[in-house]
Amino acid sequence: MPKKEENKVTLEAALGRTKIKKSPKQKVKKLFNSLGPGFITGASDDDPSGIQTYSQTGAQFGYGQLWAALFSFPFMAAIQEMCGRIGLVTGRGLAGVIKKNYSKKILYFSVIILLIANTINIGADLGAMASSGQLVFGINFIYWLLGITVITLTLEIFVSYKTYAKILKYFAFTLLSYVIVAFIVNQNWLQILISTFVPSFSFSKEYLLNIVAILGTTISPYLFFWQANEEVEEEVEKRELKSMGAGIPKFKKRDINDLKTDTISGMFFSNLIMFFIIIATASTLGIHGIMNIQTADQAAQALKPIAGDFAYLLFALGIIGTGLLAVPVLAGSASYALSESFSMKEGLYKKFRQAHGFYGVITIATMIGLVVNFIGIPPFRMLYYTAVLNGIAAPPLMFIIMKISNNRKILGKYTNRKVSNILGWTITTIMSLCAIALLVSLLL
Numbered sequence: 001m002p003k004k005e006e007n008k009v010t011l012e013a014a015l016g017r018t019k020i021k022k023s024p025k026q027k028v029k030k031l032f033n034s035l036g037p038g039f040i041t042g043a044s045d046d047d048p049s050g051i052q053t054y055s056q057t058g059a060q061f062g063y064g065q066l067w068a069a070l071f072s073f074p075f076m077a078a079i080q081e082m083c084g085r086i087g088l089v090t091g092r093g094l095a096g097v098i099k100k101n102y103s104k105k106i107l108y109f110s111v112i113i114l115l116i117a118n119t120i121n122i123g124a125d126l127g128a129m130a131s132s133g134q135l136v137f138g139i140n141f142i143y144w145l146l147g148i149t150v151i152t153l154t155l156e157i158f159v160s161y162k163t164y165a166k167i168l169k170y171f172a173f174t175l176l177s178y179v180i181v182a183f184i185v186n187q188n189w190l191q192i193l194i195s196t197f198v199p200s201f202s203f204s205k206e207y208l209l210n211i212v213a214i215l216g217t218t219i220s221p222y223l224f225f226w227q228a229n230e231e232v233e234e235e236v237e238k239r240e241l242k243s244m245g246a247g248i249p250k251f252k253k254r255d256i257n258d259l260k261t262d263t264i265s266g267m268f269f270s271n272l273i274m275f276f277i278i279i280a281t282a283s284t285l286g287i288h289g290i291m292n293i294q295t296a297d298q299a300a301q302a303l304k305p306i307a308g309d310f311a312y313l314l315f316a317l318g319i320i321g322t323g324l325l326a327v328p329v330l331a332g333s334a335s336y337a338l339s340e341s342f343s344m345k346e347g348l349y350k351k352f353r354q355a356h357g358f359y360g361v362i363t364i365a366t367m368i369g370l371v372v373n374f375i376g377i378p379p380f381r382m383l384y385y386t387a388v389l390n391g392i393a394a395p396p397l398m399f400i401i402m403k404i405s406n407n408r409k410i411l412g413k414y415t416n417r418k419v420s421n422i423l424g425w426t427i428t429t430i431m432s433l434c435a436i437a438l439l440v441s442l443l444l
Contacts, residue, residue: 037230042266047326058281075427087228096340123372127379216391
């Protein structure tokens with residue numbers, strides 16, 4: 001190119017008259033960096049408890065409950081968008097909003113439900129991570145449990161939120177191994193299509209238990225509190241808010257649109273992974289008669305078609321990676337709730353010396369979770385029971401979220417629209433009825 005023409009192109013680029021094309025790598029990097037609290041929330045939903053529940057679903061019912069992945073997506077996205085919007089508009093987390101606008105009874109009821117569910121979930125996830133490590137490396141379960149607990153606490157307490165959020169995103173992609181399995185193993189794709197779009201029902205105790213577990217591990221209490229608070233953390237990071245709970249943030253309408261896009265992408269990723277875990281385990285564990293997953297060894301068998309003798313290693317990496325993603329989210333959401341309830345300084349953007357109470361709650365919740373592993377329930381079975389517990393605990397919290405997101409005194413013009421209300425009240429009712437039906441079936 002002649003020098004004169006080269007200078008002209010350079011000048012046009014400098015003046016913005018021509019667009020410089022970005023490479024595929026740059027586009028992927030830009031997309032990855034745009035993923036925020038919604039994506040992290042969705043990815044953390046596929047924690048060890050989720051992996052075990054979806055694996056159990058595929059092993060026990062084959063393709064029969066695939067419809068649940070498609071069914072739960074719009075409802076999950078609607079509820080999480082409400083939670084994020086509550087945080088974005090008010091500059092407070094859920095507990096902070098409840099404290100300011102409702103009675104202490106409602107506040108303490110909400111926080112107690114969250115603490116019970118989260119603590120047991122933390123314990124189950126830590127135990128599964130330790131069990132997976134022991135499976136691959138042979139080191140004693142106790143040493144793995146203690147080591148993973150220390151690593152998890154160190155990451156959340158001493159690593160900055162901005163850096164930590166990037167780490168969390170990378171851990172999420174360990175789940176893609178199940179997608180690969182689904183396409184390598186021979187599948188009955190016609191049956192998969194039918195099972196996805198044509199729900200099948202049974203009123204047996206086992207079927208109801210599993211549906212409650214799926215809904216509980218997909219639409220979980222800790223996700224509600226986490227996303228609301230993380231939206232506030234983002235506002236502090238962008239300097240739209242001085243500190244958490246310090247007033248009404250200076251957000252733009254574009255922020256609401258970004259919240260919706262981010263949340264939908266996160267919930268879509270979460271449900272897509274659920275869909276492929278069910279397919280992968282149905283076509284590997286289920287057809288070989290492994291219908292009741294009790295150990296890490298049994299669950300790891302699902303990855304043998306792509307990893308062979310390395311299946312245990314790949315499975316362990318997935319469980320440990322998603323556990324490192326989820327345990328801090330569980331402990332963090334509990335700490336946000338308690339800190340807001342008792343007016344303690346809070347936020348992952350703060351250093352340890354600035355928020356002793358906040359990080360103290362994270363430490364205590366994680367340590368209690370560690371102790372849960374000594375009650376005698378096998379780690380991988382406890383994951384399943386944790387999902388069921390979340391399914392029972394979620395409906396009352398969802399009722400409160402629906403009331404908040406329709407309250408004009410709290411959200412002004414940003415209250416729910418008609419579609420959000422239809423989706424929100426529908427899933428709240430369905431999960432309530434499922435939980436009641438399960439409890440009745442257990443008592444009979």
